[in-house]
Amino acid sequence: MYNCVICRYHEIATKGNNRNMFEKCLIENIRRQLKRAGVSCKVQRVRGRVWLSPEEGEVFENSVLEQIKKVLPDVFGLQSFSPAVLLPVDMDEIKKCVSDVLPEKFRPYRESGRKPSFRIRARRSNKRFPMTSKDIEIELITHAADLLGEDAFSIDLDNAELTLGCEIRDEFSLLYFDIIDGVGGLPVGSNPRVMTLLSGGIDSPVAAWLIMKRGSATDFITFHSSPYTPQETIDKVRGIAEKLNTFQRSGRLFSVNLAPLQKQIRDCCNERMRTVLYRRAMLRIAGILAERCDCRALVTGDALGQVASQTVVNMDTINRASDLLVLRPLVGADKLETIRIAEKIGTMEQSKVQVPDSCTVFAPGNPSTSVPAALAEQEEAKIAEYGKLLEKIAEEAVLET
Ligand code: ATP
Numbered sequence: 001m002y003n004c005v006i007c008r009y010h011e012i013a014t015k016g017n018n019r020n021m022f023e024k025c026l027i028e029n030i031r032r033q034l035k036r037a038g039v040s041c042k043v044q045r046v047r048g049r050v051w052l053s054p055e056e057g058e059v060f061e062n063s064v065l066e067q068i069k070k071v072l073p074d075v076f077g078l079q080s081f082s083p084a085v086l087l088p089v090d091m092d093e094i095k096k097c098v099s100d101v102l103p104e105k106f107r108p109y110r111e112s113g114r115k116p117s118f119r120i121r122a123r124r125s126n127k128r129f130p131m132t133s134k135d136i137e138i139e140l141i142t143h144a145a146d147l148l149g150e151d152a153f154s155i156d157l158d159n160a161e162l163t164l165g166c167e168i169r170d171e172f173s174l175l176y177f178d179i180i181d182g183v184g185g186l187p188v189g190s191n192p193r194v195m196t197l198l199s200g201g202i203d204s205p206v207a208a209w210l211i212m213k214r215g216s217a218t219d220f221i222t223f224h225s226s227p228y229t230p231q232e233t234i235d236k237v238r239g240i241a242e243k244l245n246t247f248q249r250s251g252r253l254f255s256v257n258l259a260p261l262q263k264q265i266r267d268c269c270n271e272r273m274r275t276v277l278y279r280r281a282m283l284r285i286a287g288i289l290a291e292r293c294d295c296r297a298l299v300t301g302d303a304l305g306q307v308a309s310q311t312v313v314n315m316d317t318i319n320r321a322s323d324l325l326v327l328r329p330l331v332g333a334d335k336l337e338t339i340r341i342a343e344k345i346g347t348m349e350q351s352k353v354q355v356p357d358s359c360t361v362f363a364p365g366n367p368s369t370s371v372p373a374a375l376a377e378q379e380e381a382k383i384a385e386y387g388k389l390l391e392k393i394a395e396e397a398v399l400e401t
């Protein structure tokens, strides 16, 4: 019975002059995600809304609708969506449709002998329509009671199990039963590209996802320490990047062997500062690749205080190694919150697999939680041709996907 899916957005609607760009980007993303799932339907923009309609025929096939329901909750920028019936602006037509649809919606309750709570939610943006929203609600609830019997439901205006939405707009009206939550945020691609430092851990995939949710598509860079870390270290991150790429037009993954530098740090620098020095090198190398890929910021999964390299002082010292803006969307997140997101977006399973990590190679048992930037610079100065070594390592980055 549904002949359209109406998509709502919130934050995009607050945009001024560039709202058009955001809407176009959203539509592009919806089309791409539907295509990826093998769903064919029309996607169009109609007066501040995006809606989907069947490619062929009058109404959506159930199987197509089910697939749409699977795809849309992953599209950044969508606040909510509803499978809906598109109708003329005519109360008789609306009531006729309610008569067609409502008995089916109430059937499970009738069969189980349970009385659901029910409400009508009307909205009228068409001010020429002769009834107010309240009038429409009263008219339709009366109609429903006539149709189903007074005893078929109880009315609950705040928390009903069944809600019938009715919108009266200038050119058409809409009826719908479900408001399905979208993920919110901004369409990915509406902000400049970024480069995520992706480890095999739980945090950095979530950080990448949160930044995509704010509109930036991302490329990825991962560091390994071959031969001290196995091929599995890279393979694991490749799998995570592939998963993350299902949320955006695919980004590239570069793998970089940090071992040559780690050996220099081991041989020349203060042992307790190693991790901070690794991190500073990672940011610098990521910055070189970011520039090549036209990425305007770096992204990491740092959370304040989580490990020794994430104290305020060490984060500051690490941060100073980067000329580029470093985005840390998890800086204030609780680990359990991060895990919940990782589970929701489907990266947790892969992150849980234990493989050796580049950062632990030659890592000290007792790392310093407070390495002032000046000291880190002093240590780096002990490495011969440090800058050249970084360039060389970046030069040898391998494009994995
Ligand atoms: P994660 O769970 O994302 O690994 P973490 O809590 O283990 O994070 P760290 O290992 O201290 O924290 O790393 C902090 C951040 O530095 C990571 O979130 C990631 O952005 C970056 N990072 C760490 N190791 C690597 C690596 N081998 N390759 C790429 N980025 C890395």
Ligand code: MG
Residues within 6 Å of the ligand: 199, 200, 201, 357, 359
């Ligand atoms: Mg880690």
